Amino acid sequence: MIAQLVLNGFVTGLLLALPALALTLTFGILKFPNFAIGAMLTFGAYAAWVANSLLGMPLAVAAVASAVVMALVAMLCDVLVYSRLRDRGSITLLVSSLGISLVLENICRFAFGNATRNFAFEVARPIRWHGLRINQEQLITAIVVIACVILIQLLLHASPLGRAMRAVADNPALAAVRGVERQTIARITWCIAGCLTALSGVLAGLDRAVDPLLGWNYQIPIFAAAILGGLGSPTGAIVGAIVIGLAEELSSLVLPTNYRQIVSFAVILLLLLVRNRGLFGGKAVRK
Amino acid sequence: MIAYLTTLIILVAVSALVGLALNVQWGVAGLVNFGVVGFVALGAYTTALLAPPLGWFPAMITAAALCALISTVLAFLSIRLEENYLAIVTIGFGEVVRILLLNESWLTGGAVGIADIPRPFVNLVPPRQYDLMLAAFALVLVAIVFVLLETLVRSPFGRALRAVRDDATVAAALGKPVLLLRVKAFATGGAVMGTAGALHAFYLTYIDPSQFTSIITAYAFMAVIAGGRGSNFGLLFGAGTIMVLLEATRFLKDAFAVIDGTQLAALRLGLIGLGIVLLLILRPQGLLPEPQRKANDFFPDHEGTS
Numbered sequence: 001m002i003a004q005l006v007l008n009g010f011v012t013g014l015l016l017a018l019p020a021l022a023l024t025l026t027f028g029i030l031k032f033p034n035f036a037i038g039a040m041l042t043f044g045a046y047a048a049w050v051a052n053s054l055l056g057m058p059l060a061v062a063a064v065a066s067a068v069v070m071a072l073v074a075m076l077c078d079v080l081v082y083s084r085l086r087d088r089g090s091i092t093l094l095v096s097s098l099g100i101s102l103v104l105e106n107i108c109r110f111a112f113g114n115a116t117r118n119f120a121f122e123v124a125r126p127i128r129w130h131g132l133r134i135n136q137e138q139l140i141t142a143i144v145v146i147a148c149v150i151l152i153q154l155l156l157h158a159s160p161l162g163r164a165m166r167a168v169a170d171n172p173a174l175a176a177v178r179g180v181e182r183q184t185i186a187r188i189t190w191c192i193a194g195c196l197t198a199l200s201g202v203l204a205g206l207d208r209a210v211d212p213l214l215g216w217n218y219q220i221p222i223f224a225a226a227i228l229g230g231l232g233s234p235t236g237a238i239v240g241a242i243v244i245g246l247a248e249e250l251s252s253l254v255l256p257t258n259y260r261q262i263v264s265f266a267v268i269l270l271l272l273l274v275r276n277r278g279l280f281g282g283k284a285v286r287k
Numbered sequence: 288m289i290a291y292l293t294t295l296i297i298l299v300a301v302s303a304l305v306g307l308a309l310n311v312q313w314g315v316a317g318l319v320n321f322g323v324v325g326f327v328a329l330g331a332y333t334t335a336l337l338a339p340p341l342g343w344f345p346a347m348i349t350a351a352a353l354c355a356l357i358s359t360v361l362a363f364l365s366i367r368l369e370e371n372y373l374a375i376v377t378i379g380f381g382e383v384v385r386i387l388l389l390n391e392s393w394l395t396g397g398a399v400g401i402a403d404i405p406r407p408f409v410n411l412v413p414p415r416q417y418d419l420m421l422a423a424f425a426l427v428l429v430a431i432v433f434v435l436l437e438t439l440v441r442s443p444f445g446r447a448l449r450a451v452r453d454d455a456t457v458a459a460a461l462g463k464p465v466l467l468l469r470v471k472a473f474a475t476g477g478a479v480m481g482t483a484g485a486l487h488a489f490y491l492t493y494i495d496p497s498q499f500t501s502i503i504t505a506y507a508f509m510a511v512i513a514g515g516r517g518s519n520f521g522l523l524f525g526a527g528t529i530m531v532l533l534e535a536t537r538f539l540k541d542a543f544a545v546i547d548g549t550q551l552a553a554l555r556l557g558l559i560g561l562g563i564v565l566l567l568i569l570r571p572q573g574l575l576p577e578p579q580r581k582a583n584d585f586f587p588d589h590e591g592t593s
Contacts, residue, residue: 265380
């Protein structure tokens with residue numbers, strides 16, 4: 001029973017890892033938390049659903065298509081909105097991301113209504129292994145997320161682009177002196193964030209179903225994961241996501257399942273009280 | 288037509304109250320509150336639960352006081368952190384309130400909600416004219432809150448708040464208690480949001496969790512941005528214009544038969560989002576910007592101020 005919960009929690013955590021990673025990457029470069037992350041997830045899920053159910057692509061191809069679409073949408077948001085507001089401070093960016101979140105979510109609602117949609121995808125029997133039930137969706141989630149995480153870590157730590165991204169996150173002025181343009185790096189980061197959230201949208205849609213509030217339901221856990229890891233730390237976001245996933249699943253031992261979302265909120269509050277730098281650095285206190 | 292007009296007045300009054308509250312917190316003090324809807328819901332539910340035993344006025348005051356208290360606690364927990372963290376804590380608070388209202392049905396009636404909420408001054412006028420009466424009550428309430436907040440903003444307290452918003456380090460260096468000022472501003476806003484919730488409950492006489500969606504938060508931000516951050520006059524103007532414009536979208540449904548209810552709701556929310564983004568880019572100071580008061584405004588006889 002507990003082993004099953006741990007397994008489920010681990011997979012839930014992996015699902016959170018991609019958007020938490022996206023959130024933390026954009027925070028590192030642009031120094032504002034993107035409140036549109038949930039809406040981007042929803043939008044990605046709908047993009048995949050359109051490609052999969054309406055255009056008849058296999059789900060894997062649809063997921064790639066949705067990642068490409070979302071990367072473009074994220075870049076478009078940056079070109080049209082974020083880059084124009086970059087000098088106005090993080091609060092303005094924060095509020096503008098709320099605006100973008102409303103726009104993205106309601107484009108989906110306007111086009112497809114509030115009905116829940118499912119991907120055209122064969123449901124397979126769960127695998128049984130030493131008394132554990134492993135769903136096919138869980139297996140897919142684990143493989144996709146672990147692959148993405150390895151790719152991102154390789155990108156960040158073993159490529160010139162990753163070095164440039166880390167340089168801009170660390171000290172934009174110094175990076176600029178060395179010829180690394182913040183604007184270009186910011187755009188590329190938005191593309192990566194778009195891809196990651198779109199993929200997580202597809203995985204979330206597999207796990208639940210696609211509806212306009214899909215991403216909103218993950219919003220607080222995503223933030224909890226990123227804050228737990230220390231906003232701006234990619235490794236921290238992944239570890240944070242797994243901790244949040246485990247905490248949410250294991251909470252069902254003591255709490256009614258309706259209160260799962262409160263767990264993430266409690267983690268955030270507790271963390272801000274006790275260790276406001278998160279697990280992996282980052283500064284939270286103003287003065 | 289009169290019925291529609293009174294409805295519109297009350298809706299504008301509720302959103303103006305919420306907007307005024309957010310204007311204190313975010314406009315004047317620079318504290319982002321994404322959980323506006325949570326405070327409004329809390330105010331409405333407190334009023335609904337306490338009005339039958341206590342009467343409407345004590346219930347409304349308790350609602351405001353409770354919201355102020357909870358704002359204080361949340362503020363102390365998170366306000367010394369960066370704005371970014373306050374935003375996520377308040378958004379989480381909003382969700383927690385929603386989940387509690389849905390699940391603690393022994394108290395809140397769950398998804399069904401609470402009905403038959405007593406209204407103020409019911410015996411004063413015949414039921415036929417009651418809506419007019421309530422509209423007048425709403426306007427008086429907005430006027431009182433407006434005068435109180437405008438006085439507050441013009442007072443030394445308000446000046447100190449703006450100083451903290453513009454540069455907390457300088458304000459602290461001048462000996463202003465930054466944390467305390469922020470907590471007070473946040474609590475004031477919370478109290479007004481609770482009052483707005485009470486008015487909402489009085490108007491509808493039944494409440495359920497589905498009435499308290501993030502659209503309330505979105506309206507408030509739109510109103511503050513449109514009016515001009517920090518400007519109470521601007522806020523009233525902003526809240527009024529937005530409500531009227533949004534009500535006008537209702538008629539789109541008649542003009543275009545293809546648009547159904549869900550699409551209309553989506554269109555409205557999407558337009559609010561678009562409006563927020565466009566205003567931030569094109570007119571960040573708002574339509575009626577916060578007045579920049581100079582020393583001369585306060586000391587007209589003072590000579591030689593440069």
